[in-house]
Amino acid sequence: MSSLLFYNVENTKIKKPLNDLVSKLLTGTVCVCSVGYCDTAGMCLMQDAVATYKETRNGLIGLDYSTKFSPWLAIGCISPRYIYQQIKKYESERTANQSTYWVVFELLWRDYFKFVGAKYGDRLFDIKGLQDKSIPWKKDMNLFNAWKEGRTGVPFVDANMRELALTGFMSNRGRQNVASFLTKDLGLDWRMGAEWFHYLLVRLLARVSVRVGTWVRTWD
Structure with missing residues (x-):
């Protein structure tokens, strides 16, 4: 433009x-x-x-x-x-x-x-990540819905997720922490979180590789 x-x-x-x-x-x-x-x-x-x-x-x-x-x-x-x-x-x-x-x-x-x-192209979306790690990711929708709606019971995570839902914005530090919580604490498929971010974040009018790559980095 x-x-x-x-x-x-x-x-x-x-x-x-x-x-x-x-x-x-x-x-x-x-x-x-x-x-x-x-x-x-x-x-x-x-x-x-x-x-x-x-x-x-x-x-x-x-x-x-x-x-x-x-x-x-x-x-x-x-x-x-x-x-x-x-x-x-x-x-x-x-x-x-x-x-x-x-x-x-x-x-x-x-x-x-x-x-x-x-x-890497489509490999960026592979559940095993770029290092081909086999992790038993869960797809528990109750846990996922609690995460995306800010109902995890962890105030820091919940506050950031509610901000995202209301404004389409979340700070850099907030994004890193909620992504880490989804993957490392809840053990949920990282692609579920990446898709939710892509749906809501204003900045994700950007090329997908930038933000998906950041999600892969949180666990891979």
């Missing part, structure tokens, strides 16, 4: 190109919230957010711990290369630290799973 995709800034009723949005997200002059976008005239919480990403990336609640780039990357409104270029510009003009490095690293991690998908 063209980089001239527009977004609405609700309190000013104006439109700006997406490329401008990326620069503003990196520098903190615009932020992403659950209802859309807002400019700094009101409630921006992301001032120089990219410079503190490493410290905030494992957060669970709030507006300013995540880049929120995933949906835009997923549907092709923006490219990893453009984000990389803007980060390098930010580093040269402001600061370069472990946080700016980690944003780039996560983009590389995303590309890695795309290459994994390209290399």
Whole structure:
């Protein structure tokens, strides 16, 4: 899609190109919230957010711990290369630290799973995983329904699963923990969890290989 995709800034009723949005997200002059976008005239919480990403990336609640780039990357409104270029510009003009490095690293991690998908194809969905491990996975629908509806009795898991159901979003740390719980604690077929994520996660408008590869990594 063209980089001239527009977004609405609700309190000013104006439109700006997406490329401008990326620069503003990196520098903190615009932020992403659950209802859309807002400019700094009101409630921006992301001032120089990219410079503190490493410290905030494992957060669970709030507006300013995540880049929120995933949906835009997923549907092709923006490219990893453009984000990389803007980060390098930010580093040269402001600061370069472990946080700016980690944003780039996560983009590389995303590309890695795309290459994994390209290399292994349908094997990515094999119940034995890429290392051909035979694990007696269960397909207990009562356990699965409790997991997906946030009724496991484990508050951390349940809170994350309810957030996913209500918003289509879950933090990076939340996704890792609920996936691990499904496979290692409940012993359920990992593909059931991957399919549920694919159904609900906003970011899973992305190529399937990225998120399925992440699920395989939780146990394989």
